[in-house]
Amino acid sequence: PNDVDGHGTHCAGVIGAVADNGVGVAGVASRHVQVRIMALRFIGANGGARSDAIRALEYAVAMGAKISSNSWGGGQRNSPSLEFAIESAAAAGHLFVAAAGNEAEDMDASPTTQCGPSQNLTVCVASTTSSDFLSHFSNYGARSVHVAAPGSDILSTYRAGGYSSISGTSMACPHVAGAI
Numbered sequence: 001p002n003d004v005d006g007h008g009t010h011c012a013g014v015i016g017a018v019a020d021n022g023v024g025v026a027g028v029a030s031r032h033v034q035v036r037i038m039a040l041r042f043i044g045a046n047g048g049a050r051s052d053a054i055r056a057l058e059y060a061v062a063m064g065a066k067i068s069s070n071s072w073g074g075g076q077r078n079s080p081s082l083e084f085a086i087e088s089a090a091a092a093g094h095l096f097v098a099a100a101g102n103e104a105e106d107m108d109a110s111p112t113t114q115c116g117p118s119q120n121l122t123v124c125v126a127s128t129t130s131s132d133f134l135s136h137f138s139n140y141g142a143r144s145v146h147v148a149a150p151g152s153d154i155l156s157t158y159r160a161g162g163y164s165s166i167s168g169t170s171m172a173c174p175h176v177a178g179a180i
Helices: 007-016 050-062 080-091 169-179
Strands: 067-070 095-099 122-128 147-150 154-158 162-166
Touching (some): 007 154, 007 162, 080 095, 095 169, 122 169, 147 169
Parallel strands (some): 095 122
16 A cells, blocks of 8 residues: 555564665564565545454454554544454454554553453553653553553654654554564
8 A cells, every 4th residue: 555644664664674784774573584564554644444444454364464563543442343353363363463552641541442451362562762761652551551662763664765763652563563
């Protein structure tokens, strides 16, 4: 898909930008495995529908993807259909890695389907700074957020062959997905 805002290209670069080639940046997974990225876009200029997110997850699982890096916002609160899709993906051996969100909220008090305290089928990722402190914008939660990873001022690939530094749990999420 055409990446109109650079978000997907940036996240993909965090996972799999080619290492040791003297060009740009290196993805977290690129030195250890042959990285294969399945780019699926369901969010456009006018947002995206939950049903499209579910279809993208189902497609990824059907095509054999074992891990999905889900750096999409608008946390779905109490979504039985999304929860069922995540459960079905897990039953097929798929791991759903999700960005915690950028509202500086306690996810234990206000969980989403992707990062709820009862959701033991996902890995929910908060963002840290270069000093390994929680990023000021990152959502958090002792029970609902499982791990934190670099997400502040992350340099990665960007649309049109460029590079850009971006901050967000969207940048932390692919660090974890790529490391798994």
